[in-house]
Amino acid sequence: MQKILVPTDFSDQAQNAVDLASRLAQKMNAEVILLHVVEDPSVTSVHVTGEIDVPDMQDRLFILKLIEKAKTDLASTIAKYSDTNIREEMRIGNAYHNIKDIITEHDVDLVVMGTKGTNSFGEVLLGSNAEKVVRHAKCPVLTLREGIEDANFKDIVFATGLNDKDETCMQVVRNFQTLFDARIHVVRINTPNNFEADHLSLPALKEYVEKCGFSNYNIHIYNDVSEEDGIIHFAESINADMIAMATHGRTGFAHLLTGSIAEDVVNHAKRPVLTYVIKK
Numbered sequence: 682m683q684k685i686l687v688p689t690d691f692s693d694q695a696q697n698a699v700d701l702a703s704r705l706a707q708k709m710n711a712e713v714i715l716l717h718v719v720e721d722p723s724v725t726s727v728h729v730t731g732e733i734d735v736p737d738m739q740d741r742l743f744i745l746k747l748i749e750k751a752k753t754d755l756a757s758t759i760a761k762y763s764d765t766n767i768r769e770e771m772r773i774g775n776a777y778h779n780i781k782d783i784i785t786e787h788d789v790d791l792v793v794m795g796t797k798g799t800n801s802f803g804e805v806l807l808g809s810n811a812e813k814v815v816r817h818a819k820c821p822v823l824t825l826r827e828g829i830e831d832a833n834f835k836d837i838v839f840a841t842g843l844n845d846k847d848e849t850c851m852q853v854v855r856n857f858q859t860l861f862d863a864r865i866h867v868v869r870i871n872t873p874n875n876f877e878a879d880h881l882s883l884p885a886l887k888e889y890v891e892k893c894g895f896s897n898y899n900i901h902i903y904n905d906v907s908e909e910d911g912i913i914h915f916a917e918s919i920n921a922d923m924i925a926m927a928t929h930g931r932t933g934f935a936h937l938l939t940g941s942i943a944e945d946v947v948n949h950a951k952r953p954v955l956t957y958v959i960k961k
Contacts, residue, residue, distance in 0.1 A: 682709050682790035682856070688716045688780050688810075691754045694795030697828040699758060701953070702793040703765040704832035708860065711790070713767040716783055717755055718776040719747045744773070777810035784819055792822045796947060815947055815956050816928065821853045825953040834861045834922040834953075840868055840912045840946075841927070843889050850927035850957040851893045857925070857955070858897070865898040866919060870911030872904075909945040916952060925955040 687702045689695040699715065706713045721744060748771070755769040772779040783789065794811050815822050839854050858865055867890050869882055879902055886900040903918075905911030916924050928943035947954045 683711050684714060684787055684789045684791075685709075685711050686714045686716060686780070686783055686787070686789040686792045688718070688776065688792070688794060688814075689755075689758070690717070691758070692795065694797055694826070696758075696795070697825055698793045698795040699762070700828060701823070701825060701832055703762045703767065705791070705793070706765050706767070708832070711766070713762075713765055714770055714783065714787060714789070715755060715758060715767055716770045716772065716780065717751045718779045719744060719751055719771070719773045720776055721773050748773075775810075777813045780810065780814055781817070789820050791820060792818055794822065794824050796824050796826050812944055815944055816958065818958060821850075821955055821957045823953055823955045824947045826951060829953065835863050836866060836919060836921045836923075837861075837863045837955075838866045838868060838912070838916045838919070838921045838924045839926070840870065840908075840915075840924065841889070843869065843885055844927065844959070850925070850959060851895075853955070853957050854925045855893075855895065857923070858895070863897075863922075865895050866901060866915075866921065867895065867898055868901040868903050868912070868915050870903055870905060870908045870915070872907055872911065875908070908942050909949070912942075912946050913950050916950065921952060923953045923955055924950055925957075927959045928956050929959050 685702045685706055687695075687698050689699060699713075702713050705711065751771055755771065759767055759769060770783060772782075780792070784792065792814060794814065796811055811824070815824065834857060837854065837857060839851075854865065857863060867886060869877075869886055871877060871882070882902050883900065886902070890898055890900055901915065903911050903915040905914055912924060912926065924946060926943055926946065943954075943956050947956065
């Protein structure tokens with residue numbers, strides 16, 4: 682991974698994301714792109730150096746003040762990370778569209794975002810845009826609610842519905858495993874509506890993991906009332922450092938993890954969550 686994108690609104694949650702991205706960048710020898718978007722409903726995506734048509738003079742002055750403040754805040758943030766290869770990007774317009782554009786323009790390998798967490802996904806960093814990024818990003822997204830002292834992911838939970846299309850997500854997890862010399866805990870969640878006996882699930886999990894090419898792993902079956910609760914509770918039970926899971930966005934499918942489950946886990950988990958969108 683060579684480029685890590687961190688969208689920021691300069692909140693405490695965003696600062697947690699910058700801290701984590703900085704540590705990851707040093708370990709990966711990667712570049713951090715710190716993005717701030719000055720939101721303007723009249724445009725979608727514009728570079729700060731570009732011309733924007735703001736018909737009302739008062740609106741124009743307000744946006745210019747936001748830009749000047751953002752420049753100061755970006756410079757102040759970057760100054761704290763002199764030991765990290767970090768640079769700024771500032772855009773005007775819709776936050777999600779600008780994040781999407783940056784991912785494409787700079788061939789971003791990983792997005793790191795902070796969230797506010799429980800019962801407030803509509804108010805996560807940069808509003809509901811974080812939800813859209815988790816659901817649609819073309820690269821892995823690592824979200825976190827709280828700051829972590831050390832970016833040392835030694836125990837990673839990989840929640841799976843045994844979907845062969847998860848291959849790219851598996852590769853992302855293997856990359857993190859190699860980087861941190863981590864142990865992977867592959868888990869299938871049994872729920873009342875999606876129950877399978879252990880004598881069927883365990884052999885299937887073992888075959889799946891061997892096909893994935895994982896090394897240094899455990900396989901688990903965990904019972905809970907819902908997939909999202911099971912993933913979170915299992916991760917808590919082993920004190921995992923990270924949860925990783927594939928998502929198919931909002932499409933929904935039988936016996937597999939859906940986009941809404943990934944979003945629920947991101948919203949409620951107390952530990953970092955790594956998601957990757959599986960293309961249709």
